[in-house]
Amino acid sequence: MAIPRFWREIQSRYNLIGTKCGSCGKVDFPPRAVCPVCGRKSIGKMQRLQLGGKGTVVTYTVIHDAPAQFEMQKPYVMAIIEMDEGVRLTSQLIDVKAEDVTIGMKVQSSFRKLGQEGEAGVIHYGYKFRPAG
Amino acid sequence: MRDVAVIGIGETEFGELWDRSFRDIGIEAGLKAIQDAKIRSEDIDAVYIGNMSAGKFIDQEHVSALVADYAGLADMHLPTVRVEGGGACGAIALLQARLAIASGMHDIVVVGGAEKMTDVGDVQAAEILSSTADQEWESVFGATFAGLYAMMARRHMYEFGTTREQLAAVAVKNHKNGALNPEAQFQKEITIETVLQAPRVAEPLGVFDCAPLSDGAAAVVLCEMQKARKFSDTPIRIAGSGQASDFLALHDRRDLTTLDATVIAGKRAFHEARLQPKDVQVAEVHDNFTISEILAIEDLRFIEKGKGGPATAEGLTALNGKVSVNTSGGLKARGQPVGATGVAQAVEIVRQLRGEAGKRQVVGARHGLTHTLGGTGATAVVHLFERGD
Numbered sequence: 001m002a003i004p005r006f007w008r009e010i011q012s013r014y015n016l017i018g019t020k021c022g023s024c025g026k027v028d029f030p031p032r033a034v035c036p037v038c039g040r041k042s043i044g045k046m047q048r049l050q051l052g053g054k055g056t057v058v059t060y061t062v063i064h065d066a067p068a069q070f071e072m073q074k075p076y077v078m079a080i081i082e083m084d085e086g087v088r089l090t091s092q093l094i095d096v097k098a099e100d101v102t103i104g105m106k107v108q109s110s111f112r113k114l115g116q117e118g119e120a121g122v123i124h125y126g127y128k129f130r131p132a133g
Numbered sequence: 134m135r136d137v138a139v140i141g142i143g144e145t146e147f148g149e150l151w152d153r154s155f156r157d158i159g160i161e162a163g164l165k166a167i168q169d170a171k172i173r174s175e176d177i178d179a180v181y182i183g184n185m186s187a188g189k190f191i192d193q194e195h196v197s198a199l200v201a202d203y204a205g206l207a208d209m210h211l212p213t214v215r216v217e218g219g220g221a222c223g224a225i226a227l228l229q230a231r232l233a234i235a236s237g238m239h240d241i242v243v244v245g246g247a248e249k250m251t252d253v254g255d256v257q258a259a260e261i262l263s264s265t266a267d268q269e270w271e272s273v274f275g276a277t278f279a280g281l282y283a284m285m286a287r288r289h290m291y292e293f294g295t296t297r298e299q300l301a302a303v304a305v306k307n308h309k310n311g312a313l314n315p316e317a318q319f320q321k322e323i324t325i326e327t328v329l330q331a332p333r334v335a336e337p338l339g340v341f342d343c344a345p346l347s348d349g350a351a352a353v354v355l356c357e358m359q360k361a362r363k364f365s366d367t368p369i370r371i372a373g374s375g376q377a378s379d380f381l382a383l384h385d386r387r388d389l390t391t392l393d394a395t396v397i398a399g400k401r402a403f404h405e406a407r408l409q410p411k412d413v414q415v416a417e418v419h420d421n422f423t424i425s426e427i428l429a430i431e432d433l434r435f436i437e438k439g440k441g442g443p444a445t446a447e448g449l450t451a452l453n454g455k456v457s458v459n460t461s462g463g464l465k466a467r468g469q470p471v472g473a474t475g476v477a478q479a480v481e482i483v484r485q486l487r488g489e490a491g492k493r494q495v496v497g498a499r500h501g502l503t504h505t506l507g508g509t510g511a512t513a514v515v516h517l518f519e520r521g522d
Binding site: 009036059064066068073091092098103115 | 256269272273276280287334336380
C-alpha cells in the first residue's frame with residue numbers, strides 16, 4: 001500500500017486529532033467535514049480538537065483468526081472504546097490479559113507500532129490502549 | 134409504480150466449486166432462471182448483477198458485460214449493470230431492477246448474483262470480506278470482520294443476558310434446515326456441543342458461528358405484473374422493498390445491539406407492502422454470523438428486542454415455528470458466496486411461496502421476507518414477497 005495512505009492520517013493516528021462541531025458541540029473522531037447531527041449548518045464550523053486519550057471499554061473481543069499482518073500478535077484483544085469526550089473508536093488493547101478485560105474498564109491511549117508493510121515496506125504507527133492507572 | 138413479480142428462479146449448488154469458474158456459475162444460475170421463467174432471450178430488456186468484489190477475488194472487473202456475454206446475449210447489446218454494496222449487493226441489484234420495471238423503462242429484467250471466493254486463500258478471502266468495514270479506522274488497527282460482529286455479540290450478551298448456547302442454537306437450526314436443501318454447502322446437522330467446542334475465531338464467536346467462504350450464483354427473472362401472468366401461473370409479487378444505510382464504522386453507530394439500517398429498511402418495506410411482521414411466515418435473514426440472525430429477528434420486529442437468543446433456543450424461528458427463518462440453511466449452511474446472497478434469499482422465498490420447497494416447505498406460506506446486510510450493517514435491504522394469485 002502506498003506510503004501517503006499512512007502519512008496523511010498521521011495527525012489523527014499519532015495525536016488523536018478529531019473535530020468538534022461549532023454548532024452543537026458534538027465531538028467526532030477522525031475529523032469530519034460535516035457534523036452528522038447538524039448537517040449543512042456545521043459546514044465551515046468544524047473545529048480541530050485533540051482527544052485527551054482517556055476512555056472506557058464498551059465492548060471487546062479476542063481475535064484468534066487474524067489477518068496476515070497480525071498473525072504474530074494473535075491472540076490479541078480489540079475493543080470499542082468510548083472516549084471521555086463521548087466519541088467512540090476501535091483499537092487494540094495491550095498490557096492486559098484477555099481474561100482481565102471487562103466492559104466498563106478504564107483505559108488510556110498509548111503510541112505504538114501498528115503494522116509493517118512487508119520486509120522492506122513502511123512501518124506505521126498509531127494508538128493502542130492500555131489499562132488506565 | 135407498476136407492480137413487479139418474480140417469474141423465474143435459478144441457482145447453482147453452493148460450496149467450494151474448484152472446477153467451476155465465475156463465468157460457469159453465473160451462466161448456470163442465469164440460464165436456469167430463464168428456463169424456469171419460460172422466456173426467450175429476446176424477451177430480456179436488461180441484466181443486473183450483484184457482485185461484491187470480483188476485482189479482488191478473481192482480478193476481473195466489468196462482470197456485468199461478461200455475464201451477459203457468456204449467457205449468449207452479447208449480440209442483443211442489452212444494458213447491463215453491476216451493483217456493489219458489500220454483502221447487500223445482490224439485494225440492491227434486485228431493488229434496482231424492480232425500480233427499472235416499476236418505472237416503465239423495462240418489462241423483463243434478469244437479476245443475477247455471483248461470487249467466486251475460493252480462487253484466493255482463506256486468510257486473503259477474510260481480508261477481502263473485511264474491506265466492507267472501515268479500512269482506515271477499524272481494519273488497520275486489527276479489527277477483523279468476525280471481530281466486529283463478535284463485539285456486537287459480547288455487548289448483546291452483556292445487555293440482555295444472551296448466552297453462548299443461544300448463539301449456537303442459530304447455527305444448529307440453520308444446519309438442520311441446510312440438511313434439507315440439496316443445493317446447500319453443508320447438509321449435515323450439528324449439535325450445540327459442536328458449535329461450543331469449535332476453534333475460536335473472535336471471542337465469543339467460533340468457527341461454527343461464522344458462515345463459510347463459498348462459490349455460487351443465483352438468479353431471478355423479474356417481470357411487470359400484467360405480463361407476468363402470461364409466463365407464470367404463480368407469479369410472486371414484490372410487495373415492498375426498503376433499503377437503508379448507516380455509519381460505516383460500527384463504533385460510530387447509535388447502538389451496538391441494534392442495526393438501525395435493518396430497522397429502517399424493514400419499516401420502509403413493511404409500510405409499502407401494508408404488512409406487519411406477524412403477516413410473514415417465512416424469512417431469509419443475513420446470518421453471516423450467529424449474532425447477526427439474533428439481531429435481524431429482533432430488528433425486523435419478529436421477536437422483541439433482547440429476546441432473540443431465548444426465542445431461537447425455544448424454536449420460535451425453526452421450520453414451521455412462529456416464523457420460519459432461513460429455511461434454505463441461511464448463509465451459515467447454504468453457504469455465503471457474497472454477491473449471490475441477496476438473490477439466493479429471494480430464490481428461496483419464491484420457492485417457499487410457490488409451494489415448491491419440498492422437505493423444508495413452510496405450511497401456508499403466503500408472505501415472505503428477505504433481509505440482507507452490507508458490511509457490519511452500514512447497508513441493509515429488506516424485500517417482501519407475496520403470492521400474486
